[in-house]
Amino acid sequence: MALQKPGIPKGTRDFSPAEIAGRELIFTTVRKIFQLHGYKPIETPAMESLSTLMGKYGEEGDRLIFRILNSGDFTSKVSEADWQQRDPGRLSAQICEKALRYDLTVPFARYVVQYQNDITFPFKRYQIQPVWRADRPQKGRYREFFQCDVDVVGSDSLLNEAEFLQIIDEVFSSLGIRVVIKFNNRKILAGIAQYIGFEDKLTDITIAIDKIEKIGLEKVNEELLERGLSQEAIGKLQPILQLSGSDEEKLQVLSSLLASSEVGMNGIEEIREVFAINALAPTACAVELDLTLARGLNYYTGAIIEVKALDAAMGSICGGGRYDDLTGIFGLQGVSGVGVSFGADRIYDVMKELGLFPQELGTFTKVLAVNFGQRERDYCLALLQKLRMRGVSCEMYPEPAKMKKQMQYADKNQIPFVVLAGESEMNQGLYSLKNMKTGEQLQLPAEELIKKVSTHI
RNA sequence: GUGGAUGUAGCUCAGUAGGUUAGAGCAUCAGAUUGUGGUUCUGAGGGUCGGGGGUUCGAGUCCCCUCUUCCACCCCA
Numbered sequence: 358m359a360l361q362k363p364g365i366p367k368g369t370r371d372f373s374p375a376e377i378a379g380r381e382l383i384f385t386t387v388r389k390i391f392q393l394h395g396y397k398p399i400e401t402p403a404m405e406s407l408s409t410l411m412g413k414y415g416e417e418g419d420r421l422i423f424r425i426l427n428s429g430d431f432t433s434k435v436s437e438a439d440w441q442q443r444d445p446g447r448l449s450a451q452i453c454e455k456a457l458r459y460d461l462t463v464p465f466a467r468y469v470v471q472y473q474n475d476i477t478f479p480f481k482r483y484q485i486q487p488v489w490r491a492d493r494p495q496k497g498r499y500r501e502f503f504q505c506d507v508d509v510v511g512s513d514s515l516l517n518e519a520e521f522l523q524i525i526d527e528v529f530s531s532l533g534i535r536v537v538i539k540f541n542n543r544k545i546l547a548g549i550a551q552y553i554g555f556e557d558k559l560t561d562i563t564i565a566i567d568k569i570e571k572i573g574l575e576k577v578n579e580e581l582l583e584r585g586l587s588q589e590a591i592g593k594l595q596p597i598l599q600l601s602g603s604d605e606e607k608l609q610v611l612s613s614l615l616a617s618s619e620v621g622m623n624g625i626e627e628i629r630e631v632f633a634i635n636a637l638a639p640t641a642c643a644v645e646l647d648l649t650l651a652r653g654l655n656y657y658t659g660a661i662i663e664v665k666a667l668d669a670a671m672g673s674i675c676g677g678g679r680y681d682d683l684t685g686i687f688g689l690q691g692v693s694g695v696g697v698s699f700g701a702d703r704i705y706d707v708m709k710e711l712g713l714f715p716q717e718l719g720t721f722t723k724v725l726a727v728n729f730g731q732r733e734r735d736y737c738l739a740l741l742q743k744l745r746m747r748g749v750s751c752e753m754y755p756e757p758a759k760m761k762k763q764m765q766y767a768d769k770n771q772i773p774f775v776v777l778a779g780e781s782e783m784n785q786g787l788y789s790l791k792n793m794k795t796g797e798q799l800q801l802p803a804e805e806l807i808k809k810v811s812t813h814i
Numbered sequence: 815g816u817g818g819a820u821g822u823a824g825c826u827c828a829g830u831a832g833g834u835u836a837g838a839g840c841a842u843c844a845g846a847u848u849g850u851g852g853u854u855c856u857g858a859g860g861g862u863c864g865g866g867g868g869u870u871c872g873a874g875u876c877c878c879c880u881c882u883u884c885c886a887c888c889c890c891a
Binding site: 364367415417418420421460488490492493494495496497498499502503504505671672673674675676698699700701702703704727729759760761762763764765766767768769775777779780781789791793796798 | 815847848849850851852881882883884885886888889890891
């Protein structure tokens with residue numbers, strides 16, 4: 358076989374032990390907090406039926422779904438005419454039955470509908486698994502990445518929205534990341550579209566609003582014109598685009614402008630209520646109303662949430678919202694869901710950049726026993742056995758190699774303690790314990806050594 | 815999907831107007847030092863110059879294609 362250059366697909370990564378340690382810290386943190394709020398774990402397969410995924414994420418999303426080619430002779434089912442037509446959408450639907458999941462929310466909706474008779478509603482679940490997107494990789498953008506989703510389905514209560522603000526706050530403060538939570542409501546955006554008389558242009562309007570900070574008011578107006586809005590509608594939009602002041606001031610202006618729009622007023626009410634609940638036990642991080650927060654997956658219908666790190670240039674590290682009709686697509690009507698998704702990989706990148714990972718993360722083994730030969734080795738093996746029974750990670754260097762080599766092994770692996778036992782220790786029934794950080798070394802009997810090592814951890 | 819940059823040893827990079835056997839630091843391994851690491855000294859291994867094609871007597875260096883990584887747009891975690 359020809360020599361192959363080792364490598365992995367674009368946008369994917371290998372993780373070293375130290376990186377795993379950092380990721381585990383993130384996973385265990387979110388898992389603990391999710392469980393503290395009563396959420397239960399589920400998992401779903403890496404692949405779903407292509408039809409489950411298609412059409413749920415908008416046109417752009419469909420393009421970014423990784424398809425899985427059917428096994429066997431996938432060509433046989435395609436008609437000659439379809440081959441000739443070369444329509445990618447039509448063809449792929451015929452030769453790909455499966456696809457890698459694009460997010461965790463849609464598979465969750467599928468799960469809820471599929472097991473609706475076994476589920477007690479409201480159903481609170483969390484799910485920590487990788488997802489795949491055929492996007493062009495960039496900083497903080499991968500083709501394989503982990504999402505940590507928490508959702509509740511079967512409850513319309515705005516208490517849920519408020520709870521997610523709490524969860525977000527708890528996660529990021531435990532991790533030591535300073536963040537701001539941006540909050541908005543799709544219903545307000547719908548109200549705005551209604552108010553200016555272009556309900557069908559909701560997407561164009563939201564995209565424009567989203568861009569205002571980036572390209573400025575004038576360019577946004579130009580773009581709106583290009584997208585087919587009338588001059589009059591753009592005029593009516595101006596006070597909204599130029600909204601300023603506190604959240605309450607913004608809401609006041611909006612409620613006078615949108616007075617005639619039922620959805621709009623509804624959205625304003627919802628935001629007020631969530632803010633009111635949040636005020637009972639305010640989050641440490643800022644929560645701000647942000648009308649420019651217009652993006653969000655197609656299926657969001659109410660609240661939209663996005664979290665940004667204050668001290669690092671990174672896209673959103675957590676996002677979510679309410680979706681009223683996602684299970685409806687799979688045949689279960691009248692079940693509303695809300696949830697957020699933490700982007701583990703982006704959170705990792707932010708923490709790395711900010712140096713937020715504790716130094717000890719690189720430590721796996723706590724004690725290394727130096728191997729001086731068979732008799733000494735066996736003498737130490739008994740001690741290691743006892744250490745493990747006390748939950749102390751320890752290992753014996755497998756070869757009677759040179760001392761320097763064994764010490765280097767301990768050093769490189771950030772092992773904090775080394776046990777040495779040779780002729781003199783064995784004669785006294787003792788072990789020498791060396792603290793690699795301080796260099797301090799004492800001779801101790803097994804029990805004392807174990808006590809010393811385990812209290813140190 | 816659109817536009818722009820990038821690519822030389824495991825890593826960070828040199829490499830002069832195209833001209834013999836492509837260099838450095840760090841890392842790795844070995845020795846100095848057969849019961850003491852992180853410092854030091856000595857030595858060694860390691861490169862089809864991302865891949866393919868072309869121009870040329872001659873290409874790491876110039877041209878084209880492709881891949882990778884990065885940046886912007888789009889979109890998003």
